[in-house]
Amino acid sequence: MPELPEVETVRGAMSRHLVGRAVTAVWTSGKKLRRPVPRGHLRSLVGDRFVHARRRAKYLLLELESGRVLLVHLGMTGNLLLRQERGGHDHMRLELDAGPPLVFSDPRRFGLVDLLLPGEVEVDPLLAHLGVEPLSDAFETDYLLARCRGRQRPIKNLLLDGRVVVGVGNIYASESLFRAGIRPTTRACRLSRARVERLVAEIRGVLEHAIRLGGTTISDYVGAGAGGHFQQQLAVYGRADDGCRVCDAPVKSIVQAGRSTFYCPKCQR
DNA sequence: AACCGCGCCTGTTCGC
DNA sequence: TGCGAACAGGCGCGGT
Numbered sequence: 001m002p003e004l005p006e007v008e009t010v011r012g013a014m015s016r017h018l019v020g021r022a023v024t025a026v027w028t029s030g031k032k033l034r035r036p037v038p039r040g041h042l043r044s045l046v047g048d049r050f051v052h053a054r055r056r057a058k059y060l061l062l063e064l065e066s067g068r069v070l071l072v073h074l075g076m077t078g079n080l081l082l083r084q085e086r087g088g089h090d091h092m093r094l095e096l097d098a099g100p101p102l103v104f105s106d107p108r109r110f111g112l113v114d115l116l117l118p119g120e121v122e123v124d125p126l127l128a129h130l131g132v133e134p135l136s137d138a139f140e141t142d143y144l145l146a147r148c149r150g151r152q153r154p155i156k157n158l159l160l161d162g163r164v165v166v167g168v169g170n171i172y173a174s175e176s177l178f179r180a181g182i183r184p185t186t187r188a189c190r191l192s193r194a195r196v197e198r199l200v201a202e203i204r205g206v207l208e209h210a211i212r213l214g215g216t217t218i219s220d221y222v223g224a225g226a227g228g229h230f231q232q233q234l235a236v237y238g239r240a241d242d243g244c245r246v247c248d249a250p251v252k253s254i255v256q257a258g259r260s261t262f263y264c265p266k267c268q269r
Numbered sequence: 270a271a272c273c274g275c276g277c278c279t280g281t282t283c284g285c
Numbered sequence: 286t287g288c289g290a291a292c293a294g295g296c297g298c299g300g301t
Contacts, residue, residue: 002295034277034296058295076278076294089279108278110295126297153272161272162296170294257273259294 002074004134004167005210005230007058010080014053014062017082018102022049025095034075034112037091041115045070045094057130057166067118071126075110131164134203139165141197148188148196155191156184157257159203168203171237172210174262176203178236183268184261185254209233236262 002010023045028037045064052063060080062070072080084100086093092104092113104113116124132138147164148155158164159173168176177184179202182195191199210230235245239262240253249266 073295075296077280106278107280108294110278112296151271157272160295258275260292 002058002076002078003169003172003210004058004207005172005214007055007060007074007167008211009214010074011053011055011060013082014050014060014080017099018050018062018096019053020050021096021098021102022047023094024097027093027095029091031091031109033091033106033109034073035114037113038115042092042113045115056127057133057162058169059127061121069116069121071112071114071116071121071124072104073112075106075108075112077108078104078106078111080104129163130166131162132166134165134167134207139200139204141193141200144200145191145193145196148191151188153188154185154256155182155188155199156261158188160257160259165203167207170259170261171234172203172206174237175235176206178263178268179206181268183265184256184263236264238262 026043026045028039028042030039031037045068048068049065050062050070051065052061054061054063058073060072060074062072064070072078074080081103082100083103087103087105089105089107090103091106091109091111092102094102096102104111112126121127132143144165148158151158156173156177159168159176160170174184176199180195180199182191182199210233213230213233236251239251241250243249244251244264244267247264247266249264251262252265254261254263
């Protein structure tokens with residue numbers, strides 16, 4: 001499941017291999033993703049050229065010479081890559097003036113492909129209400145402390161709230177809380193300033209580490225390029241009943257707001 | 270206002 | 286062995 005490091009890995013690949021290429025032909029599957037893929041609109045991409053590959057939260061923003069933006073979200077199982085072969089779960093194929101086509105593939109169809117007109121990025125409802133980027137300067141102790149104030153909900157649920165901070169998904173929420181020594185069930189408002197400071201640092205640290213390793217490749221998700229190697233680094237996620245890598249106590253698995261959470265009951269208080 | 274549960278999807282894993 | 290059930294979860298939405 002692509003989280004921020006996986007999306008960032010794909011962005012890097014697009015920056016290196018897609019930028020500079022012009023679209024020569026467009027094919028879509030006609031199947032509905034999170035939004036219907038705007039087939040006719042996408043056809044107007046022919047002749048346009050990619051000039052930038054950006055990221056906001058887990059959205060990829062592929063900017064074109066015309067000022068339009070190809071908006072892509074990988075959802076749970078989506079992948080954006082340059083490849084020649086056709087796949088059974090392909091939903092968009094853009095033939096380019098050089099190299100293999102740009103393909104969006106997504107078996108479970110939780111993903112999204114849309115084409116935004118110049119100026120629409122700022123007002124698109126999907127992008128307008130997003131919280132701060134966890135790797136930006138805006139994400140610091142006082143910010144998260146303020147967002148925790150008065151919040152009764154568990155800190156783990158708050159970390160998954162995209163209006164607070166973006167890009168932290170289920171895996172990195174568990175992992176960063178483990179690193180910070182904070183139990184995921186702790187009410188946000190009960191965290192001291194020092195613990196929030198530690199949490200901010202660990203969220204940043206775990207995301208940067210995962211980006212360096214090319215993201216986490218788990219289950220059915222394979223990132224662009226060589227694939228990620230962060231999976232071996234996971235301390236608690238997906239390790240229910242296994243020994244904690246620090247103290248060997250069995251890792252606990254619980255459900256919070258319908259999502260699985262993993263933590264070490266001894267290291268996290 | 271704050272917060273949770275649901276539904277969208279389908280490949281994989283689990284239990285009988 | 287084979288089958289259906291449960292599970293995985295990003296995200297927006299609707300309900301409490």
